[in-house]
Amino acid sequence: MTCDITLFVNPTAGRGRGARAAQPAAAALRAAGHSVRTVLGTDADDAVDRAREAVRAGTGALVAVGGDGMVSLALRAVAGTDVPLGVVAVGTGNDFARAHGLPVRDPAAAGRAAAAALKEHGGRPVDLGRAGERWFGTVLASGFDSRVNDRGNRLRWPAGRFRYDVALLAELAALRPVPYRIGLDGAPPEEVEATLVAVGNGPSYGGGMRICAGARCDDGLFDITVVGPCSRRTLLRVFPRVYRGTHLTHPAVTVHRVRSVTLEAAGITAYADGEPLGPLPLTAETVPGAVRLLVP
Structure with missing residues (x-):
């Protein structure tokens, strides 16, 4: 199955690795037959609003490109929905990706992993914490x-x-x-x-x-x-x-x-x-x- 995928990118993650990582991650997803668009925001709130718009519009997956902070923003958009989350971990800490055995600082491998998961099972359910409105x-x-x-x-x-x-x-x-x-x-x-x-x-x-x-x-x-x-x-x-x-x-x-x-x-x-x-x-x-x- 192929679908439209939204890359949710932090260009400043990992001292600029976020911007550089988007291209090989997108290439890996396109090689698997998916169409890819990129979402950037002027600040954190704007970025979340744009990600939520992509989710409401029916994107096939939201793929966060950056570190744990970017994953945290992405969770605000996809938690509690049927839209799966992919992670291209190129930040400083990358604890979320490590906890789930995802590639770290290898955007092409992370893109391939997301494409393979979409093909095989469409995303596995995992737990989140919630404090008030924040995940x-x-x-x-x-x-x-x-x-x-x-x-x-x-x-x-x-x-x-x-x-x-x-x-x-x-x-x-x-x-x-x-x-x-x-x-x-x-x-x-x-x-x-x-x-x-x-x-x-x-x-x-x-x-x-x-x-x-x-x-x-x-x-x-x-x-x-x-x-x-x-x-x-x-x-x-x-x-x-x-x-x-x-x-x-x-x-x-x-x-x-x-x-x-x-x-x-x-x-x-x-x-x-x-x-x-x-x-x-x-x-x-x-x-x-x-x-x-x-x-x-």
């Missing part, structure tokens, strides 16, 4: 990690990812536990102190940090990772283990598997798929099979 595919972060993001976004110097290294050091110097109220699956909230709380629909964020290492995108459950109060020395010692997921055995770490969670904490901004979501409090829930994903 997310990987991790909702709050606490220490979101404070690093907040500070990094405020800095004007240095440029690029070095801003977040500076922000990390500054937040380490100011490290303190956050008083949370956490409600799991509708139960009355419990008061806990935590360094961070991460809500995982998928296992990783930040380009491979497996903060919710056991999370799966097809079980209808979140993995909630709660890192309790800890010293700077403990955090620095445990931090490298996040890339392997072995931090989950540390005594300061607790994991819950639930369908919904309510988080309350003063002065904390939540981030989902690496993008600012808004201040706490919020409630997040899993939505099984919320999107059809073009995966092998």
Whole structure:
């Protein structure tokens, strides 16, 4: 079966890789017999509006070309519809693509994978998280990690990812536990102190940090990772283990598997798929099979 496919492109993803990736991805899709059109936006809201227009017009698939931020925008257009989502992962982190075994920084291979999935099954249902009107595919972060993001976004110097290294050091110097109220699956909230709380629909964020290492995108459950109060020395010692997921055995770490969670904490901004979501409090829930994903 062939169809009209919409490429949803972030030209600035991965320091310009998004723009360069669109062409080989489109070529692979055309080689499989599909017609391809490209959607760009003047900003995030305009891009989402254009993607939604393509979905309403009956596009055969929406293929996000960029990083996790672009996937997050694409989810706003396709979640809860019958239009499948493809991913050409050429961003910085690419955690969503990695979680689903999709090619990373190989746009031609990603285009071929999307075309093959369209031919074989038309998209497999996978879970998403939802907080209010926002969907997310990987991790909702709050606490220490979101404070690093907040500070990094405020800095004007240095440029690029070095801003977040500076922000990390500054937040380490100011490290303190956050008083949370956490409600799991509708139960009355419990008061806990935590360094961070991460809500995982998928296992990783930040380009491979497996903060919710056991999370799966097809079980209808979140993995909630709660890192309790800890010293700077403990955090620095445990931090490298996040890339392997072995931090989950540390005594300061607790994991819950639930369908919904309510988080309350003063002065904390939540981030989902690496993008600012808004201040706490919020409630997040899993939505099984919320999107059809073009995966092998």
